[in-house]
Amino acid sequence: MKEKCTKWLWSGAVLIFVMTGLSSTPLWAREPVSRENPDPERPEYFAHLVFEEARIVLPVAFARSAAGYVTITNQGLEARRIVAVDSPLARQVELHNMDIVTDQSDNEYMQMRPLADGLLLPPAETVTLEPGGLHIMLMGLDGESLSIDQVVPLTLTFADGAVFELFFRVRSGS
Numbered sequence: 061m062k063e064k065c066t067k068w069l070w071s072g073a074v075l076i077f078v079m080t081g082l083s084s085t086p087l088w089a090r091e092p093v094s095r096e097n098p099d100p101e102r103p104e105y106f107a108h109l110v111f112e113e114a115r116i117v118l119p120v121a122f123a124r125s126a127a128g129y130v131t132i133t134n135q136g137l138e139a140r141r142i143v144a145v146d147s148p149l150a151r152q153v154e155l156h157n158m159d160i161v162t163d164q165s166d167n168e169y170m171q172m173r174p175l176a177d178g179l180l181l182p183p184a185e186t187v188t189l190e191p192g193g194l195h196i197m198l199m200g201l202d203g204e205s206l207s208i209d210q211v212v213p214l215t216l217t218f219a220d221g222a223v224f225e226l227f228f229r230v231r232s233g234s
């Protein structure tokens with residue numbers, strides 16, 4: 061009986077070894093994302109929400125504002141709503157959308173507008189913040205300008221009071 065038990069334990073150990081070998085880094089061995097360990101390529105998870113490609117586009121030198129983008133998938137059964145965003149680097153952060161506006165001369169142009177009711181995340185849907193559409197607007201940036209690969213923490217506040225700190229990587233282009 062003792063021998064059988066030992067054998068069973070060994071096969072269990074081999075199974076675990078094989079399973080961990082399938083992915084190069086087992087999930088539980090990964091460092092959490094932080095300022096010291098930024099990894100925006102990998103999704104972050106919070107309360108059934110998956111955040112991917114959190115990035116801020118490097119503004120032109122001395123610009124006082126910048127735009128942040130992220131893809132958010134709500135894997136939960138209930139809608140969530142982001143009502144506020146804050147960052148220690150910006151005096152003010154707003155959720156914006158782009159609208160096509162027509163002026164009196166019938167010229168069409170893009171205009172950004174704050175989202176009055178925050179950002180709705182319907183259940184089982186992916187909401188993409190991207191250039192030309194929904195974005196996070198960082199305004200009144202501190203004197204020190206952003207630099208490529210810098211990691212910027214943004215605090216997301218949800219309608220139910222939940223708070224989540226999401227790390228954005230500063231990138232060039234879009």
Ligand SMILES: [Cu+2]
Pocket residue numbers: 156157172173195196197
């Ligand atoms: Cu904007």
